[in-house]
Amino acid sequence: MTKQTQNEKNPFGLPGAPEELEISLTGKCNLRCKYCFYADEMAALDDLPAQRWQDFFSEAGGIGVHRLTLSGGEVFTRPDLFALIDSLIENKMRYSILTNGTLINEKVIASFNEGKRRPRLDSIQVSIDGSRAAVHDLSRPPASFERALRGLRLLKEKGFPVAVRVTINRHNVHDLPNIARLLLDDVGLNSFGTNSADRFGSARCYGQDVVLTKDEWDFAVKIMKDLITKYPGRINAAAGPLAFAENVAEIETAMADGKTGLPRRGKLSACGGVFSKMGILHDGSMVPCNMLPTMVMGKIGETPLQEIWLLGHHINVLRKRYETPITTIPGCENCRFAGFCTGGCPAIVFAQHNTLDAVDRENCYKKYVERKNVPV
């Protein structure tokens, strides 16, 4: 293919390769976090050998994929991790790492100093879910907090592009101000990100322990609004209570201006990931997103990545979904807020309803307003 236009070989007029691939390199993990969305896949699938990944990296770089996000499981359990990093570097890509931080030590830090491993690293994200062990370790094995914090401090001290993700859950919802203080004031991060536990993987079993109740969700929204006032520009979110709070503020500002909708809303248009990214599970299964692990479109090394990217059934269903009006969804036909709605994360929708033709009922502005009894 020499020219990308909208035709039967490229129905969405996309670039010839995803910008980024989210790759679960391993199903092995030294922890068992209670909200891990990947837990079922970790138990059910086998890791691929390094050579399969190296061949795939050659294919991905060859069609112009720019960056890989490496996750698991826990990537630092792979003894050949740095050989795989060298392979993606050789194949003209950059990378990021998602880690629980507990296996990061001086030896690991030193390994990053070889070749282009450090300059090609965009970010290394550590999960921190509490300001102290008594909170953080409620979602995972004992002593995890001290090890994760040690790894985080080491990365920060050595000048790595370190990031932190706080998964807001029932155990830490009352600890959020302390977590912000730890990360921003004590450790000295420029910023950190938040999301929330949802009913995927482990959280399907431990949901009642970790997934926020409605009251806790509303409390978290309030706390996060206070925290972003205290730390302007230093706490962000693509999902969870803070993202919801920001969405609520945007909607209410627009309504105060007399608007009945916002640009690119009113359709099932949440998360543009399927137009720039794809996921690969640790057994080589190609999926639209690692949070949609049952939507397998092929295996690496068996079907060309470019073919799956442009023509994969499940990813194109998700792309077509963007044109679905919210008002065609049962229960949303007469919603006066439909023009402000995107339907929510498709993976959460699928987990809730086992179909993509639905909206995220937990993050619904209308329900929030009804719950809060706010006059609109």
Place this chain on the structure above:
Amino acid sequence: MKRYAVNPVVSLREESGGALLYNPDLDDVVLINETGRMIWETIVQPQTATEIAAYIEANTKDAENVLADVESFIESLLPDFVILYDEADAK
């Protein structure tokens, strides 16, 4: 004599109407059109601007006197996307 070749760290991604060049060391991109892409494919091995222009003229309808355009295009991609070799390098 100046010869030009692709910077070996740079990747190419197909885009509507051309291609996107990406230098992962700099995390920088350049969008090129179809003719630019044709030039890019000729300099997988080092070529002089005259050799590149001759190739373009031979493979493009109504293309005449493209040397100046080729030189301008190549110069715009130096040094991050295209590497310059000269006689001194060869020796």
